Structures are given as C-alpha cells and as structure tokens.
Amino acid sequence: MSKIEEGNSHIRQAEKSLKTSLLKWRPDFEVAADEYTSAATCFRVAKSYQQCKDCLMKSADCYKENRSWFHAAKNIEQAVLICKEMGNLADVPTLAHRACSLYQMHGSPESGASVLDKAGKMIEASQPQEALELFKRAANIVMGEDSPRQAAEYMSKVARLLVKLQMYDEAADAIRREIGMHQQIDHAPSVGRLTVALVLVQLARGDQVAAEKAFKEWGNYCEAPEVHTLEMLLQAYDNEDADAAKAALNSPFIKHMDVEYAKLARGLPLPQQEYAIPPAGVRANAAESYTSPNAAKLLDETTNDGQNISNNAAEDTTEKPTECSVQNEEQPASSQKVEKEEDEYEEGLC
Numbered sequence: 001m002s003k004i005e006e007g008n009s010h011i012r013q014a015e016k017s018l019k020t021s022l023l024k025w026r027p028d029f030e031v032a033a034d035e036y037t038s039a040a041t042c043f044r045v046a047k048s049y050q051q052c053k054d055c056l057m058k059s060a061d062c063y064k065e066n067r068s069w070f071h072a073a074k075n076i077e078q079a080v081l082i083c084k085e086m087g088n089l090a091d092v093p094t095l096a097h098r099a100c101s102l103y104q105m106h107g108s109p110e111s112g113a114s115v116l117d118k119a120g121k122m123i124e125a126s127q128p129q130e131a132l133e134l135f136k137r138a139a140n141i142v143m144g145e146d147s148p149r150q151a152a153e154y155m156s157k158v159a160r161l162l163v164k165l166q167m168y169d170e171a172a173d174a175i176r177r178e179i180g181m182h183q184q185i186d187h188a189p190s191v192g193r194l195t196v197a198l199v200l201v202q203l204a205r206g207d208q209v210a211a212e213k214a215f216k217e218w219g220n221y222c223e224a225p226e227v228h229t230l231e232m233l234l235q236a237y238d239n240e241d242a243d244a245a246k247a248a249l250n251s252p253f254i255k256h257m258d259v260e261y262a263k264l265a266r267g268l269p270l271p272q273q274e275y276a277i278p279p280a281g282v283r284a285n286a287a288e289s290y291t292s293p294n295a296a297k298l299l300d301e302t303t304n305d306g307q308n309i310s311n312n313a314a315e316d317t318t319e320k321p322t323e324c325s326v327q328n329e330e331q332p333a334s335s336q337k338v339e340k341e342e343d344e345y346e347e348g349l350c
Contacts, residue, residue, distance in 0.1 A: 007042035007051065010035045014058070033062035037075065049086045053079050064102075073102035077115050084122055092119050093130040100137065109145055113138040117154065124161065132161050143181070152181035152190070159197075160260040168205045172198060179218060192222035196254070197261050199230055203268055208237050225253050242270040 014035035017028040036059035043052035056079040063072035076099040083092050096119030103112035120134035139154035155178040162171035175198045182190040195218040202211035215230050222230065229251045236244035248254075254265045 003042045003046035004048060007039040007046070007048075007055070010039035010042065011055065014039065014062075018062075027065075029062040029065040030068075033059045033066070033068070033071070036062065040075075040078070044082070049082050053082045053086070056082065069102045069106035070108065073099045073106065073108075073111070073115075076102065080115070080119055080122075089123050089126055092123050093127065093134060095119075096134060097137075100141070104141070109141045110147075110150075113141045113150070113154070116141075117157075120157070128161060128165055132158060132165075135161065148181040148184040152178050152185075155181060160258055163201065163260045163264055168201050172201050172205065172210075175201060188221045189223070191218060192226050193257070195219060195222055196226055196230060197257065199233070200254075200261060200264050200268065203233075203237065204264055206269075208234075211237075225251075229253050237271045240271040242272065245270050 014032040017031040017035065020027060036055045040052045040055035040059065043049070043055060056075045060072040060075040060079075063069075063075065076095055080092055080095045080099065083089060083095065096115050099115045100112035103109065103115065116134040116138040120131040120138070123134075124131040135154050135157045139151045139158060142154065143151040155174055159171055159174035159178055162168075162174055175194055179191055179194050179198070182194070195214060198214045198218075199211045202208075202214055212234055215234060219227060219230065229248055232251075233245060233248035236242075236248055249265045249268060255262055257265070
C-alpha cells in the first residue's frame with residue numbers, strides 16, 4: 001500500500017469517528033484528530049504537501065473541540081513548516097498568530113514566541129511588514145514573562161528590520177527599548193554597542209541634537225574605541241567637516257557592526273558647510289565658461305574695423321596742412337588787390 005492510499009484510509013477512519021448515530025450522540029474528536037494527524041504524516045512522506053496541510057488543519061480543529069490547546073497549536077505549527085515546503089508563504093503570518101494564541105491558552109507563551117520567531121525568519125525577506133509584527137509580538141510575550149534577555153533578542157530583530165525599511169523614528173524607539181532590556185540584565189557591552197547604533201540612527205534622521213543626547217546618556221557604557229569613534233563623529237558633524245565624518249564612519253568598529261547598521265553608516269549623509277553669504281572667488285565644481293562658435297569671426301571683423309578707422313584718421317591729419325598752405329599762398333594776392341585799388345583812388349583825386 002502506498003503512502004497516499006494509507007493516508008486516505010486514515011481520513012476515512014477520521015470521518016467515520018466524526019459521525020453520530022442514535023447510540024453515539026457526540027463525535028469522537030480525539031480519535032478523529034489522531035487519524036488526521038496520521039494521514040498528514042503519510043501525505044508528508046509522499047510529498048503531497050497540500051493534502052498534508054489540510055489534514056493538519058482538520059486535526060487542529062478536532063483538538064480544539066476537545067480543548068487540547070497544545071496539540072492543536074503543535075499541528076498548526078507543523079502546517080507553517082509545510083507552507084515553507086510548498087513555497088507558499090502567504091498564510092504563514094496568520095497561522096503563526098493562531099498557533100501562538102493556542103500556546104498562550106495552554107500556558108506555554110515561550111513556545112508561542114518561538115513559533116512567531118520561526119515564521120518571522122521565513123517571511124522576513126518577502127513580507128517585512130508582517131515579519132515586523134511577528135517579532136514585536138514575540139518580544140512583548142517574553143517580556144511579560146520576565147525574560148529580558150530573550151526579549152532583547154527579539155527586539156534586536158525588530159530594530160534591524162526597521163533600519164532596513166528606513167523607518168528611523170520607530171527604529172530609534174526600538175533601540176531604546178532594547179537598551180532598557182540589556183540594562184535590566186546589566187549587560188554593559190551590548191548597551192555600548194547599541195549606543196553607537198542609536199547615534200547612527202539619529203544622524204540618519206537628521207537630528208544631531210538627539211544623537212549627542214544619546215551619547216551623553218549612555219556613553220559611559222561604551223568602550224574606549226567606541227567613545228573615540230563617537231566623539232570624532234559628533235565633532236565632525238558639529239564642525240561640518242565632511243572629511244572627518246567620513247573618516248569616523250570608516251572606522252573598523254563601525255564596519256564590523258551588524259549588517260544593517262554598517263550599511264546605514266555607509267549611506268549616512270555627510271555634513272555640508274553652509275554659508276550665510278557665499279565666499280568670494282571661483283565656485284568649486286562650477287561649469288566652464290561659454291564660448292560662442294562665432295567668436296573668432298567677430299574678433300576678425302572688429303580688428304578690420306579698427307584698422308580702417310586708424311587709416312582714415314591718418315588721411316585726415318595729412319590733408320589739413322595742405323589747406324593751410326593754400327590759404328597762406330592766397331593771402332598775398334588779396335593784399336596786392338587792396339593796394340591796386342588804393343592807387344586808382346589816389347589817381348582819381350588828382
């Protein structure tokens with residue numbers, strides 16, 4: 001008998017257990033749940049994943065009718081893994097939340113948080129917003145159970161995912177919550193590392209004052225390399241020194257942080273010098289001056305016009321002395337005419 005046939009046989013037995021009669025007033029949910037679970041196992045071995053998932057969900061419903069919350073949650077958790085095998089991740093968030101609620105009803109909140117964490121890892125790349133909600137709920141559950149160390153681990157995933165989504169305001173709040181969780185367990189190295197991350201996030205928000213405040217508040221948890229890096233970075237932003245800021249962001253400590261924070265540091269906007277009045281001189285990176293393609297032709301025409309004007313001026317200066325000389329030559333003739341008229345007048349008198 002093949003596994004498919006064996007699975008179908010278990011399904012028939014489960015359906016028979018759910019039927020009622022005159023002598024059987026209530027369905028036998030416990031037997032039906034076990035039969036559906038056995039059928040799901042057979043279908044999983046045969047790699048008939050859709051039938052396996054359907055049987056797991058029917059088994060979970062039967063367990064819920066008997067108030068067997070733990071077994072119902074376990075079957076739904078198995079259905080989440082089957083969705084991963086099928087490559088169908090659309091139902092993963094809903095199933096994970098259902099399984100978590102059943103684990104909580106049974107009194108096993110840690111198991112519920114674990115389901116949320118597994119589902120969040122599955123859909124983190126394809127459905128980041130849904131994964132974010134899964135990690136947040138997991139952190140809140142374990143924090144309510146007084147497990148700050150585990151809660152800090154889940155909140156760390158929340159903060160990194162928010163940075164990846166460029167939701168910097170919420171990321172800053174998540175990092176502060178994570179810092180508070182590490183403070184409860186007196187884990188100073190983690191607080192120092194998160195202080196650097198918070199400063200980077202505040203600078204990404206464009207809030208230099210909040211970045212300096214974060215360093216003043218939690219800088220005493222930082223080690224010497226972290227303090228030196230943060231002081232150099234904040235001083236560079238205060239002085240609007242882009243080169244110094246770039247050198248601080250390229251420090252080995254920042255490069256070896258978590259991937260999301262290292263990427264954030266690489267893409268952080270550098271400070272820019274701002275002037276109330278632009279400085280005198282040639283502006284850096286200015287475009288080259290425009291040169292007309294007809295500039296050479298216009299220059300030649302201007303030169304020729306200038307030469308013509310100078311030649312005409314020279315001709316005028318040579319003609320003026322000639323006119324003066326003519327006038328000087330004509331002057332004696334007029335004087336002779338006057339003298340001749342005077343002589344004729346005198347002769348007339350005589």
